[in-house]
Amino acid sequence: MANQPAAGLRARMARWPVTAPPTLYLVLFFLVPTLIMVLASIQYPGEFGGLSPILIEDQGHTRLDITLENYQRAVSETIYLQLFLKSLWYAIVTTVLCLVLAYPLSMMIARSNKKYRDLLLLLVILPFWSNFLIRIYAWMIILGPQAALAKGVNAALGAVGMEPVSLLFSPFAVIVGLVYVHLPFMILPLYANLEKHDPTLLDAAQDLGANAWQRFWKVTFPLSLPGVYAGAALVFIPALGAFAVPDLLGGTDAIMIGNVIKEQFREARDWPFGAALSFVLMAVALLAALAAAWAGKRYQQQAD
Amino acid sequence: MAGATRSNSATRVSRPLLGLSLAVYLFLYIPLIVVIVYSFNASRVQSGEWGGFTLDWYNKLLHNETLLNATLNSLIIGVAAAAIATVLGTLAGLALHRYKLRLLPVLVLAPVAIPEILQAVSLVLFFNAINLTLGMVSIILSHVAFCISFVAIVVRSRLQGMDESLTEAARDLGATPWQAFRMVTLPLIMPGIIAGALMAFTLSIDDFVITFFTSGPDAATLPLQIYSMIKVVVTPEVNAVSTLLMLLTLILIIIANKIAPSALQAK
Amino acid sequence: MALLEIRNVSRRFGDFLAVDNVSLEVGAGEFFTLVGPSGCGKTTLLRMIAGFDQPDTGQIVLEGKNLEGTPPEARNVHTVFQSYALFPHMTVEQNIAFPLRMAKTADDQIKPRVAEALEDVRLADKGKRYPHELSGGQRQRVALARALVNRPKLLLLDEPLAALDAKLKEQMQLELIELQREVGVTFIYVTHDQGEALALSHRIAVMNHGIIEQLDEPSKVYGFPKNRFVADFIGTCNLWEGTVTSAGERDFVLDLDGIGTARAIPNTTTKAMPQPGQRGCLTLRPEKLRIAADLAPLPEENSAAGKVHDFLYLGDVTIYIVNLDQGARIEAMLPNAASGRTRFFEVGDPVKIAWRVDAGHFIDG
Numbered sequence: 001m002a003n004q005p006a007a008g009l010r011a012r013m014a015r016w017p018v019t020a021p022p023t024l025y026l027v028l029f030f031l032v033p034t035l036i037m038v039l040a041s042i043q044y045p046g047e048f049g050g051l052s053p054i055l056i057e058d059q060g061h062t063r064l065d066i067t068l069e070n071y072q073r074a075v076s077e078t079i080y081l082q083l084f085l086k087s088l089w090y091a092i093v094t095t096v097l098c099l100v101l102a103y104p105l106s107m108m109i110a111r112s113n114k115k116y117r118d119l120l121l122l123l124v125i126l127p128f129w130s131n132f133l134i135r136i137y138a139w140m141i142i143l144g145p146q147a148a149l150a151k152g153v154n155a156a157l158g159a160v161g162m163e164p165v166s167l168l169f170s171p172f173a174v175i176v177g178l179v180y181v182h183l184p185f186m187i188l189p190l191y192a193n194l195e196k197h198d199p200t201l202l203d204a205a206q207d208l209g210a211n212a213w214q215r216f217w218k219v220t221f222p223l224s225l226p227g228v229y230a231g232a233a234l235v236f237i238p239a240l241g242a243f244a245v246p247d248l249l250g251g252t253d254a255i256m257i258g259n260v261i262k263e264q265f266r267e268a269r270d271w272p273f274g275a276a277l278s279f280v281l282m283a284v285a286l287l288a289a290l291a292a293a294w295a296g297k298r299y300q301q302q303a304d
Numbered sequence: 305m306a307g308a309t310r311s312n313s314a315t316r317v318s319r320p321l322l323g324l325s326l327a328v329y330l331f332l333y334i335p336l337i338v339v340i341v342y343s344f345n346a347s348r349v350q351s352g353e354w355g356g357f358t359l360d361w362y363n364k365l366l367h368n369e370t371l372l373n374a375t376l377n378s379l380i381i382g383v384a385a386a387a388i389a390t391v392l393g394t395l396a397g398l399a400l401h402r403y404k405l406r407l408l409p410v411l412v413l414a415p416v417a418i419p420e421i422l423q424a425v426s427l428v429l430f431f432n433a434i435n436l437t438l439g440m441v442s443i444i445l446s447h448v449a450f451c452i453s454f455v456a457i458v459v460r461s462r463l464q465g466m467d468e469s470l471t472e473a474a475r476d477l478g479a480t481p482w483q484a485f486r487m488v489t490l491p492l493i494m495p496g497i498i499a500g501a502l503m504a505f506t507l508s509i510d511d512f513v514i515t516f517f518t519s520g521p522d523a524a525t526l527p528l529q530i531y532s533m534i535k536v537v538v539t540p541e542v543n544a545v546s547t548l549l550m551l552l553t554l555i556l557i558i559i560a561n562k563i564a565p566s567a568l569q570a571k
Numbered sequence: 572m573a574l575l576e577i578r579n580v581s582r583r584f585g586d587f588l589a590v591d592n593v594s595l596e597v598g599a600g601e602f603f604t605l606v607g608p609s610g611c612g613k614t615t616l617l618r619m620i621a622g623f624d625q626p627d628t629g630q631i632v633l634e635g636k637n638l639e640g641t642p643p644e645a646r647n648v649h650t651v652f653q654s655y656a657l658f659p660h661m662t663v664e665q666n667i668a669f670p671l672r673m674a675k676t677a678d679d680q681i682k683p684r685v686a687e688a689l690e691d692v693r694l695a696d697k698g699k700r701y702p703h704e705l706s707g708g709q710r711q712r713v714a715l716a717r718a719l720v721n722r723p724k725l726l727l728l729d730e731p732l733a734a735l736d737a738k739l740k741e742q743m744q745l746e747l748i749e750l751q752r753e754v755g756v757t758f759i760y761v762t763h764d765q766g767e768a769l770a771l772s773h774r775i776a777v778m779n780h781g782i783i784e785q786l787d788e789p790s791k792v793y794g795f796p797k798n799r800f801v802a803d804f805i806g807t808c809n810l811w812e813g814t815v816t817s818a819g820e821r822d823f824v825l826d827l828d829g830i831g832t833a834r835a836i837p838n839t840t841t842k843a844m845p846q847p848g849q850r851g852c853l854t855l856r857p858e859k860l861r862i863a864a865d866l867a868p869l870p871e872e873n874s875a876a877g878k879v880h881d882f883l884y885l886g887d888v889t890i891y892i893v894n895l896d897q898g899a900r901i902e903a904m905l906p907n908a909a910s911g912r913t914r915f916f917e918v919g920d921p922v923k924i925a926w927r928v929d930a931g932h933f934i935d936g
Contacts, residue, residue, distance in 0.1 A: 015403055019403065022399065023411065025392050025452065026408075026411035030423070032430060037429050051429075101331070102328075104324035104328065105324070105325045107321060108321050129553045130549065130550045131527065131550075132511075132512055133527055134530070134546040134549060134550070135336070137542060138339045140538070141338055142335060212318070233417075237417065241418075242419075243513060244531075247535075258419070265517065275425065286418070289417045470656050470659075479644055484644075488658055
């Protein structure tokens with residue numbers, strides 16, 4: 001069971017056909033690329049885009065040609081720092097809005113009749129399965145300048161003597177898009193948690209004198225925290241690295257860090273700087289993931 | 305008893321909760337409904353105006369060579385990536401369930417835990433380093449890399465739900481390890497594998513970010529085509545493509561639901 | 572020669588010694604039970620016999636052949652799992668045919684043998700059903716039929732009745748005894764339920780902390796427990812500690828803590844007459860105590876007096892907890908057979924108890 005010394009070598013050999021193929025594939029196409037990205041972030045850009053070689057011939061000697069300039073740039077040029085902060089801010093607002101929207105829905109599904117739960121949940125996932133770009137595009141229509149929503153808003157603004165605004169290509173549009181695209185990531189873990197709650201706990205709380213509001217804040221919400229942490233991580237991390245949503249829904253002043261990374265690889269062709277920005281983004285994402293895992297674990301220990 | 309249970313469950317979902325939930329459902333569905341309705345709108349301008357019912361946009365699609373080519377590319381990539389990812393992902397799921405490993409769990413979970421754009425960027429750098437021309441092959445290799453995780457997670461959760469003593473019972477009754485796997489474990493995790501395959505196929509067909517980076521000039525996929533249609537000049541044909549894609553997804557989901565009702569909750 | 576021999580088998584999980592140098596032999600056709608509290612090593616021992624786990628040291632020998640290195644599928648040993656482990660994607664017939672197919676039985680042989688196995692467990696009409704369509708008792712019987720269909724040398728049963736309710740459990744116990752007699756296969760049965768062990772087995776091994784505390788027939792284990800653990804684990808028992816004050820020809824006198832002096836006979840197994848000054852423990856089953864409002868002890872009886880502290884009415888019998896005047900608390904049992912009354916005494920009633928000199932079983936040391 002725990003350790004089988006007698007089984008030893010033969011058992012280890014038997015593992016290989018199962019573990020080796022996926023491990024090799026992911027090492028080759030995930031781990032190695034990631035390491036190359038880290039390496040690229042300390043290289044100089046090539047003359048015509050791409051990367052300049054790491055080892056160069058210099059007066060008959062071979063020397064290492066690496067630099068920390070890319071990171072210096074990412075930290076010192078305020079435009080990139082601001083961009084990081086803005087991306088963080090968008091991701092946080094998105095996470096909070098997702099939580100606010102997801103909570104009542106997850107709670108409703110978890111508390112409804114067992115017969116309908118799967119169907120209600122499927123209805124949440126269904127739009128999620130439609131093409132990612134189409135879901136963003138739908139908001140381009142709805143928020144577009146010629147759509148009823150924008151016309152109505154601007155008519156109202158005009159009536160009180162204010163300048164018309166553009167709903168599309170704005171931070172507002174980016175947030176709406178991010179929330180829309182990531183909402184199911186919050187609903188699923190929240191539901192999975194809420195569904196396991198013992199309903200008699202609420203009966204007990206009521207029996208002991210708690211009103212509906214107290215029952216929620218003192219019983220349901222604290223117990224749902226592991227689901228909240230999981231959902232928050234699942235929304236926050238991809239939202240932070242979003243690129244398609246700000247690209248399509250954001251204007252020039254609603255771009256995020258993902259757009260700048262893309263620019264380095266497409267238009268600007270400064271791969272090392274793009275890699276350095278990516279590495280910073282990865283560090284932030286991993287920190288967020290670790291924080292969520294740590295919060296979840298700490299909660300688990302409290303519960304034990 | 306029955307009466308008490310019913311009244312109990314009725315009181316548990318309060319009216320405000322029901323109202324809020326309904327609003328969220330509307331938020332989820334209205335955008336998609338708008339797209340579907342617009343796909344039948346004769347008016348060329350994307351406004352609130354209704355120009356009458358038409359199937360013109362669907363007709364135009366059928367004659368749009370670039371779009372049809374992109375669709376074909378997407379299907380080829382989707383089938384190839386799903387096939388490879390299903391085999392590798394199933395093995396990974398089995399490995400994660402059976403053995404205490406250090407490296408593989410990290411390799412499986414990390415691609416899911418970091419923003420997609422990072423995987424895209426690192427793959428571009430990697431393909432550049434090994435001098436692989438970007439195109440169909442690089443796209444398929446990339447798609448497999450992110451699909452393995454999802455298949456592995458679904459297969460592992462299926463294995464976790466399986467009574468451990470079933471494989472032991474098979475061995476006990478005379479089955480070799482391979483026979484026990486083929487006759488007991490495999491049939492029991494098959495719904496998970498199928499669900500994983502369908503998920504890999506949809507993820508591949510759907511993927512934009514990684515494809516955007518790892519595609520070459522001659523390998524446009526459907527999402528890339530849709531992107532250029534909505535990024536530059538929006539033509540109402542997009543609505544028609546979108547509606548057809550939604551229909552395709554719906555059909556896939558119905559199939560998945562028939563084969564493995566529990567699989568849909570996994571994504 | 573014994574069918575199964577376990578020779579000095581040990582198994583360690585990290586710091587935990589699950590099985591500690593265990594040796595035992597099981598004869599052909601025997602119904603043998605391993606009983607003990609959870610974590611005593613009985614399931615580990617069973618898994619090593621089945622081949623799911625390997626001993627760190629020692630040998631498991633079946634029909635004279637050392638099983639080391641033989642995988643589970645190559646052992647002529649089958650298991651009935653606690654969860655039954657019926658394959659959910661196969662019908663009852665397919666489940667039962669599984670071991671036959673694995674053994675490459677000819678196709679035309681499989682059908683009649685499956686039918687026969689279904690007859691044996693009285694499920695002839697359920698062959699086309701799936702496991703989830705059966706009741707708990709029926710699943711249990713399918714698991715038995717499947718494990719017995721190709722007549723293994725040895726059948727291992729891992730708490731097979733644990734999931735059943737009390738009524739069904741009793742019925743299945745009777746069926747198990749009958750089935751084992753019919754098929755003649757050796758059963759090794761693992762349970763934590765001492766009542767079950769007593770009811771079913773030819774011989775019982777009582778395990779605790781990885782060792783066998785006692786291996787005997789049920790009546791011996793119950794009547795003459797080897798040590799305090801066995802006495803306490805099998806059935807309920809009064810354990811009275813005391814010091815030997817004098818020894819005679821046939822019996823000796825004890826000063827029992829909190830009870831008083833009493834005569835007792837030497838340990839039935841060792842037959843050794845204890846020496847004065849020696850400590851020991853007198854074990855006495857509650858049903859061997861006489862209890863009455865007033866009684867005159869017979870010549871061959873010991874007695875003591877006390878007050879009823881509490882009682883448990885169990886229907887067929889009533890258990891009285893009595894605080895003796897000297898301080899000890901004891902348990903006595905009275906059958907409710909004769910009278911229509913549900914109780915003989917009230918809490919606080921003064922009572923006398925008495926027991927025969929040879930009713931107790933003395934444990935040295």
